[in-house]
Amino acid sequence: MRKRTGTHNTKEQRIGVKAEVVSAQMRTGSHWLWWFNRGLLVVGLIYLSTPFMMRPEIIKQIVYSHRVRVPFFIDHNQPAELSLNHTVNMYLTSEQGISLGLWHTVPESQWKEAQGKALDWYQWSLGDGSPIVIYLHGNTNTRAASHRVGVVKILSALGYHAFSFDYRGFGDSSGEPTEVGLTTDALYLYHWVKARSGNSPVILWGHSLGTGVTTNTAAKLMEQGIVVDGVILEGAFANARRVGNIHPFSWYYWNFPGFEYFNPLPEYKLAFPNDENLNKMRSPLLILHAEDDQLASIDVAQQLYEIAQRAQMSKNRVKMVRFNGFHGYLHNGLYKDPGLPDIIRDFVQSLAP
Ligand SMILES: *[C@@H]1O[C@H](CO)[C@@H](O)[C@H](O)[C@H]1NC(C)=O
Numbered sequence: 001m002r003k004r005t006g007t008h009n010t011k012e013q014r015i016g017v018k019a020e021v022v023s024a025q026m027r028t029g030s031h032w033l034w035w036f037n038r039g040l041l042v043v044g045l046i047y048l049s050t051p052f053m054m055r056p057e058i059i060k061q062i063v064y065s066h067r068v069r070v071p072f073f074i075d076h077n078q079p080a081e082l083s084l085n086h087t088v089n090m091y092l093t094s095e096q097g098i099s100l101g102l103w104h105t106v107p108e109s110q111w112k113e114a115q116g117k118a119l120d121w122y123q124w125s126l127g128d129g130s131p132i133v134i135y136l137h138g139n140t141n142t143r144a145a146s147h148r149v150g151v152v153k154i155l156s157a158l159g160y161h162a163f164s165f166d167y168r169g170f171g172d173s174s175g176e177p178t179e180v181g182l183t184t185d186a187l188y189l190y191h192w193v194k195a196r197s198g199n200s201p202v203i204l205w206g207h208s209l210g211t212g213v214t215t216n217t218a219a220k221l222m223e224q225g226i227v228v229d230g231v232i233l234e235g236a237f238a239n240a241r242r243v244g245n246i247h248p249f250s251w252y253y254w255n256f257p258g259f260e261y262f263n264p265l266p267e268y269k270l271a272f273p274n275d276e277n278l279n280k281m282r283s284p285l286l287i288l289h290a291e292d293d294q295l296a297s298i299d300v301a302q303q304l305y306e307i308a309q310r311a312q313m314s315k316n317r318v319k320m321v322r323f324n325g326f327h328g329y330l331h332n333g334l335y336k337d338p339g340l341p342d343i344i345r346d347f348v349q350s351l352a353p
Contacts, residue, residue: 065139066177095184186214
């Protein structure tokens with residue numbers, strides 16, 4: 001095709017030049033097509049291979065995102081650096097080989113007294129009659145994340161004890177996260193606190209994925225004949241099995257056609273069935289939800305509210321507070337609301353002594 005160099009035919013030359021221009025255009029065109037086809041192929045391969053890639057380890061990373069930490073180099077042993085100067089860092093063994101990193105923050109009114117105090121003073125203080133809140137955080141990050149510290153500060157300023165801890169596999173806690181494991185950790189802490197709290201109410205506060213741990217724990221306690229004194233659910237989702245809205249990527253996983261076929265190992269099957277648990281629970285309940293929550297829709301929270309009201313046949317024991325979308329709180333920001341402390345105080349005061 002290129003062997004025109006020897007020719008003297010000007011017409012042929014002209015045709016040759018023309019042909020070269022056309023073929024150059026075709027080459028850039030086919031170049032683009034080549035990339036387009038490769039792109040399609042890659043997208044298709046990712047789509048088709050996703051169920052195969054969704055092995056337990058990857059599901060675990062996606063759902064719990066427990067390795068994602070910002071800031072990464074946080075010393076959980078120095079809560080005072082996060083201006084929690086009336087907080088003790090401690091470790092509990094929830095199960096053989098599972099050590100949980102935990103912060104106990106006493107009521108803010110005791111901050112001076114708390115300076116330099118050891119573990120035994122903190123444990124003794126649990127019996128002082130102040131309400132106690134166990135905070136069960138969501139996925140990713142540790143108890144040092146700012147929205148979690150924010151909740152602890154509110155509780156402490158209200159005069160409550162706050163427990164904020166990292167489930168197995170999170171933060172400085174050992175082990176790997178599973179649904180049963182997280183629930184076991186929360187149950188253990190609940191019993192540990194109850195054994196030291198005298199007649200003080202002990203409240204579970206779950207956020208995001210932690211709402212699943214919270215209702216799992218409360219439902220488990222129901223089986224043990226124990227009704228939790230009060231439960232707060234912030235940014236709750238309905239049921240990981242059906243909605244899968246714990247994490248943006250998990251949506252993809254749970255909606256993948258034929259996903260049942262690729263079921264992971266039983267211990268990695270996720271349920272966190274808030275809806276089913278609320279049907280069983282009989283604890284006074286407060287649902288907090290931002291209307292602009294981008295991860296767990298406000299409609300789902302409304303459904304949970306109605307499920308709980310029906311289950312408890314009571315409008316008084318089950319409350320829901322919606323936060324207007326114009327605040328921009330989204331999924332994590334409710335703690336910034338200036339009205340939140342009063343809402344929490346009203347709820348805690350409404351609990352039976
Ligand atoms: C300790 O914390 C309390 C409550 O947050 C605060 O009022 C106080 O100023 C803090 N003290 C020091 C020395 O940081």
